[in-house]
Amino acid sequence: MRIAFVSNVVYPYVTGGAEKRIYEIGRRLAREGHDVTVYGRHYWDGPRETTLEGMTLRAVSDRRDLYTDDRRSIPEAIEFAIDTLRPLRRNHDEHDAFVASTFPYFPVFSAALARLRTDTPLITTWHEVWLDYWNDYLGRLAFGGKTVERLTAAVPQHPIAVSENTADRLARIGPSRKSISVVPNGIDYDFVRGVDPAEPGYDVLFVGRLIEDKRVNLLLRAFDRVAPEYDLTLGVIGDGPEADRLTRLAQSLDASDRIDFLGFVEDHDDVLAQMQAARVFASPSTREGFGITAVEAMAAGCTVVAADHPESAVDEVIGDAGLLVDPTTEGVRAGLERALSGYQPATEPVDRARRFDWDTVAKEALDRYGDAIDG
Template identity: 60%
Template sequence: MRIGFISNVVHPFVTGGAQKRIHEIGTRLADNGHDVTIYGRHYWDGPKQAKYGNLRLQAVAPSADLYTDDRRSITEALDFSARSLRPLSERLRANEHDLVVTSVFPFFPVLSSKLAALGTNTPVVTTWHEVWRDYWEGYLGPLAPFGKTIEQLTARVPQYPIAVSGITADRLAEIGPSRDRIEVVPNGIDVEKIRNAPLPEKSYDVLFAGRLIEDKNVALLLEAFDTIAERHDATLGIIGDGPEMDRLQKQAATLADQIEFLGFLDDYEDVLGHMRAARVFASPSTREGFGITFAEAMAADCTVIAAQHPESAASEVIGDAGYLVEPTVDAIADQLDAALDGDRPPQDPLERAGKYDWDAVAEQAETVYQRAIDGRW
């Protein structure tokens, strides 16, 4: 296969889940003999056309700030999409790619990829990490109708859609393609890398890692931990940063002394090392399109505690290899109490984590991509 991935940001020059997925799948497909090119912004040093490992990089736009006031920039997305249209169209008309794979968010690259493919037989495969629907209300406020409209328009563009979880596929089917047209290929982890991550000098009994936003419900976790911390002489480490940081730190100042905020850790291996050292990983998030930290924590052999919620794929990721609780202080506290007493889930977390190893995920992606090329979707 000759594959063109479209992503305004490119791993590892800019970190993030969507671009890491492209890197990990693309690297493995290239190892299997496929030709892989990533079209993105020019975040790397050197020429616009470059090699990174076995991947070809093609800059179609200069580097740019991705966020405006803590929100993804609409003008950046429009600019990248407009700039990528011509070079991608030229490559497709020269028959240089068998398919194009586009990460959906921030939507506009899907539309430009489809325009570039007009007049060719090149299928456009889309990867849906989340479907926001009413979440746009809190994210854009008065501009929410604009976000909803673009999301729905993107969902209805003729495409070969992939969702990272069943719950994301179900949400997508509500606004676009029929459910039986949507393939599920999960996000992945490097199990071996996690199992060998260097241990930190200081460890915590309970760990949270993620962006500090309201939906993560870290405030509930702090209150729940406070009720059981003294009985277990336990410690809680909070890894991450975000708009809720100041409020959460003020809240924690009135609670147990054993709570520590580590902030954002630049080195991904440091996060994995803390997971390895922790006994419990707790994240009562109520909005997860997938929930990669749950898979990482299972690979680190943590006892995972997550929220049972219709807007979260946690139950799908964890299965019986962790615990799902109502997102309330009492329910979280009870499960923390039991986990710190040594309760373990019915299924081995390490076994469950194996299904999300990048090797297995890349194999699934390869099969799905080939079906799109063959017209067997």
């Protein structure tokens, strides 16, 4: 099978969930003898076409900053889409399928145009569907974001969602629910299991971007109420626009000396080491297209405390191997207390996490790619 991935960002030169998925699936397919090409920006050193773990990397656009004032750059996305169209069109007969990550949307249109009057199917990967979240993200410009998202959903495609939640949301604006496949994100299970615990570690851990939807403020206040009784420490890994506000909140709490903000940790192995050391992984996030950190935490043996919310797919991830709580201070407090008081889930977290190993995910993805190619 000859697969062409379309993504402006390329892992490991840029680290994020969408590009990590392409890398993990792509290198496994290449290892099995499939022809894998990634069309992206030129983030690596050296020639514009190179190889990485059996995959061909083709730079169709120069390196660019992805963000403007903490928001994804619209001009960057449009530029990459324009730069992508001609190479995809010129090389379409080298590939059996185009696989495009939907965000930031515009490259999907390029891939769709490139395949016109050809037999090359367009497969899309939907990590999230924002719907009304555009109001919070773009304010008065939200109509534009909603329109582009809906137009992307209307493009003829073979859609794959990373969760049932995302698939259901996508069906509200475009393809029929029956046409949407679900292939989750994954982890390198054996690698996570083999990481040594950090010294020192924390009893409770949060990992994620510090934005409002992660609801870290609820975790801080809940932790403040249970920390003295259980003699706990809390580590917060991540950075983002809410960092200063959350730091000030933590400093105002009685348990401030038990809370450490570790910022962005560049080496992901160090993040996994902190998960190995932690007893509880807590994330009251109310918007999760999947929840990869929860899977990693389960693989590391943590009890996961997560928010039960209709815009979050984390309930699909943890199943009966963790705790779902109301996204309130009281709900998170109760979840922490239960997790620290001998709670035994119906399914062991490490067993649940094994289901999301990248080897399994890659096989599922390959099956869906084959379905699209076969028509």
